[in-house]
Every structure is written in structure tokens, then in C-alpha cells.
Amino acid sequence: MSEPGKARRSRRSRQETEADLLAAARRLLDRDGVLAGINLREVAAEAGVNHGQIYQYFGTRQALLRAAASDLVERRVAEDDGHWELPFPERRQAMFRYRVEEHEMVRLEALLALDGDGDFSPLPHFEQTLESLRRDLSSGALPPDADAVAAHVMTAAAQMGYAIFREAYARDTGIPLAELDERAGEAYARMVAGLTRPATGGTASEGT
Helix, strand or coil: CHHHHHHHHHCCCHHHHHHHHHHHHHHHHHHHCCCCCCCHHHHHHHHCCCHHHHHHHCCCHHHHHHHHHHHHHHHHHHCCCCHHHCCHHHHHHHHHHHHHHCHHHHHHHHHHHHCCCCCCCCCCCHHHHHHHHHHHHHHCCCCCCCCHHHHHHHHHHHHHHHHHHHHHHHHHHCCCHHHHHHHHHHHHHHHHHHHCCCCCCCCCCCCC
């Protein structure tokens, strides 16, 4: 029964094989969790390819995971519905919802960060982000004394932190997960709204 499948796999292009390996890595991470790690032999078996092809195409475990994370980011950008053009509060709310929904992405990013991967970027497309932040400052979506980059970084950290711990938070608080997501989203919106008001004392640099 498996021989026909093997024959088909042997004719896959490099692009198809890489895509299968990335998908297999994401499935295993979703199934086993971050702390279980990713075993490259398991990834190869899950994708139906030779173990050596992982090293041939990606070189290391970290490179495979980084590619899987980048693949998810690029697909998110390709499906973008005008996210970059939204004002700061709406943009951050959209990213909060995205982080809550995209468990694979959050887990991949957390694993790469915990592994100390120096090539991993938690702020992809940062130049485009800077353009949006400068527009926020000029349009008044952020006050002129705002440290726009710090606001972006800290709101991103809040998104990631909640997305990683949300299921544990729900267990500890006894709040159903869907309800907690809604309440956390409302609290996050209030936090972001606070960043859109001028500071009451002193001034902060733009940070861009």
C-alpha cells in the first residue's frame, strides 16, 4: 500500500519537498508542543522524505524551524487586507487577534527565541513597520511625544505573552477560553489606547 506513495514522493521537486518538510514541522510542533522540541527524523518521516534531505535543504534544525516561521509570516503578508494602512490602535488590535488565532506561529517563534537562534527575527518587515509608525506620528494616531518603536515592541510582547499562556491562564482563572480571549482583547485595547494619549509629565523620544 505504501509503495505507490513512495514512488510519487521520489518525483517531488525540491520546492515541493521543502514545503512538505515545513508543513510536517508545523504539524509536529502543534501536536507535541514547544518543550517537546522537534526531532528531525520525525519531521522527515512525517513528510515522507529521506532524513538527509533536511540537512541538504535546511542545514540545521533551527534553520528548518526558522523557515517554517518565515513561511507563516509570508503567507500572512500575502493575505494582508490593508493591515499596514490601519492607524496604530486598529493595527495592534488586528495583530492581537492574529496572534491568538495563529498558534503555530506563536509556538515557532517562542521555540526559536528559547533556542537562542541569532538569525531569528521577531520583527519581520520592520522597515514597513517603521513607515507605519512614522505615519501614526504625523497623523496623530500616536502623540508627538510617543516612543513609537517602544510602543510597537511592548504591544507585540503583550500579544505574544498572552497567546503563549492563554490556555494556562484560562485553567488557572476558571474562565472559559473564549470568554477570556474576549476580555483580554478588551483589556489590551485599553492598554493600546493609553499609548495614544500624550504623556502627562516629561517627554519621550520618537525612537525611530
